[in-house]
Amino acid sequence: MKILVVGSGGREHAIAWKILNDNPNFELYCIGTNAGISEIAKCVELKTIEEIADFAQQSKIDFTVVGPEAFLAQGIVDEFSKRGLKIFGPNKKAAQLESSKVFAKQFMLKYGIPTADFAVFDDPNEATRFVEKKDEPLVIKADGLAAGKGTFVAKTKQEALNAIDLLMRKKIFKEAGAKIVVEKFLEGKEVSALAFCDGQTVVPMPGCMDYKRAYDNDQGPNTGGMGCVSPVSHYDKQMQHMTYKLVFERTLEGLQKEGIDYRGVIYAGLMITKQGPFVLEYNCRFGDPETQVLMLLLKSNLLEILQATVERQLSRMKVDWFGKAGICVVLASGGYPENYEIGYEIKGLEECKAIVFHAGTKKVNGKCVTNGGRVLNVCAVGETVAHAREIVYREIKKIHFEKMHYRTDIGLNV
Template sequence: MKALVIGSGGREHALVWKLHQEGYEVFCAPGNGGICQDATCYEAKSVDELLQLALKEKIDLTVVGPEAYLAQGVVDVFESHGLKIFGPNRKASQLECSKVYAKLLMDECGIPTARFRLFDDPVQAEKYVERCEFPIVIKADGLAQGKGSYVVMSREEAFNVIDSLMRKKIFGESGERIVVEEFLRGKEMSMMVLTDGKTYVPMMSAMDYKKIYDGDRGPNTGGMGSIAPAPHYSENLWRSVREEILDKLFPALEKRNVIYKGVLYLGLMITQDGPKVLEFNCRFGDPETQSILLLLESDLLEMLQAVVEGELERRKILWSKEKAVCVVLVSGGYPESYKTGFEIFGLNKVKDAIVFHAGTKKVDGKIVTSGGRVLNVCAKADTYAKARRRVYEEIEKIHFENMYYRKDIGLFIS
């Protein structure tokens, strides 16, 4: 069996690592400095280049990592050529690609979410926030690499965010429309669900840490760490998510002639009134996947194949009862401006954790930084505290110039 993973981040390295562990022949495009140790990497980046690679190598199953490829219709193109590919098609991926689409759909079918207003005119948006009680949340409509959501504490800050998104267009067309919504209080949780269009099965729950600084302070990032399972997950909670969200969502999509196949990521806030949807993503979470896959005891490729072939109902997914912790090492200055090209030292000294590469590349035989989020250091143990201790002890062995990471991932969780 040959598997192709599309992408170049920590999530993709975790997928490659798991498939490689299972004994499959793994390819990745474009990959990174660490992925190439577990897979054959190609520089293919465009949808057409990826298609030609899959045809040339006779790939049995392709797994899509980043959401941008889903938005470009890579699933539609592969399927039109008779290739098996894991991920929702372009129409279904609107759940992530447009916050406006997702909020209107949730409103239409009664899925619990934050109260909201939509705007395509910055002046009207500013008039509305003048009357708001703070904090509020402002979100760009389109894709923004996990950085398009802002918790806003004042009117002045709201004006700045609206100006940045809608006039300065820091995320391009993604900010032409915005969502302004109420700030929900509670505990955040990430849940991913596999679905073949008929059956849906929950994966291990997780909790991620989005803010750059300890104590959940500072701007949002693509993710600074994760733990799995989420400490506040329960069977009763899953029952609420299934009945109040999923049992409403999938029939509503079907009415719109959308058959959703792949993984659906639910960003949830567990409020005093029950779980409410913060966002939908149409791909594996990053860095949640890095933690979750450490705990997966079933064969990953068989699971993904079952989704693509409509056989999910026949599969039982087995999980370890251990706990997993992932800490992300980033370039100093991230998520704003940062420098790259620094050699990474000490990777060969790490023995008691797994390091998934994100923003790295190989230059003259050396691994150097090439992005904002650089490495993911992950470990599992029978308690969060033990897994956390392993991760931070191994991080001490790694060094690159301007390296930064949060010190509180998994802290205060027994």
């Protein structure tokens, strides 16, 4: 079979790796490239969804898996389906759960899915007047996609007013900030709860915790993710059950009632509060770096699950996990997410015994060099989180590049 993976980060390397691991004879293709993916897939650089669909048709691709949300929001699944091509991911309408935070919040309110109290604004002056009257911490969110940078946790009124100014008057994310959500700040611990959904059945994956801040102890700026671990102690059996009942079942029911045919991954970003799980946001795709860990913990054949999802056959699938602990530590370029340099040679990859998924890397004259902010995802599986941590941090010591930075507290106290 010929499989196409759309996207070229650590998440896509992990998906490609798992598919090939389960089915060594498959031919893999990838849209975009890095030094790791290029070793297992034929890579092509294409920009538009039409170009990608043309490529899939010409190359007789049997099945396509989409990583990044932007393509889903643009309707890559609609384009492929129109041409009779098989593809994993929600269509454009379904992808609104992620591409519009206003849509998602109104959906959750309508279907009784626990989420923070909120108000929606399309006028900066009204938003300002609303915030002026509040004295508690608030969270301000751009409605549209903003590459993970559209949310402002405002501890003070001034911070909330600044966020409104940036999003709605200065329009730093253009139309994505034309509408905003202002919501209550929730106290608790976060969990990434991903599930396969075929429109009729939801199959949850193990809970993960990702680490968004650049430095240890959740200090420093927000990033695309500095690491991930699973399982998570504050997401125990009881919390998983509550999440299934209050979040996944109700989400599915709501989607069906709205006439939305959701087939793909539903990823609920949860805050586990004293009152139980609250949904901070939905994502409509695999998480990065959650996927790097989940692919190592998944025992079943990934492609069979993805196919069953597309064919609405999930209820017949047995989705098995190893029941172990997984960890992923991101090796970043010093200075990321702000200013950083690329082009440094990466040494020690051969000696490293951990599983390494590539993100921002490139082959130059046969050498592997850094080519982005997040460079490598070093991953390990263990009997416990502590065991997985021990392996991953031991193996990281063998890798080196100029100004390499990573967090040392991934998986600590979970």
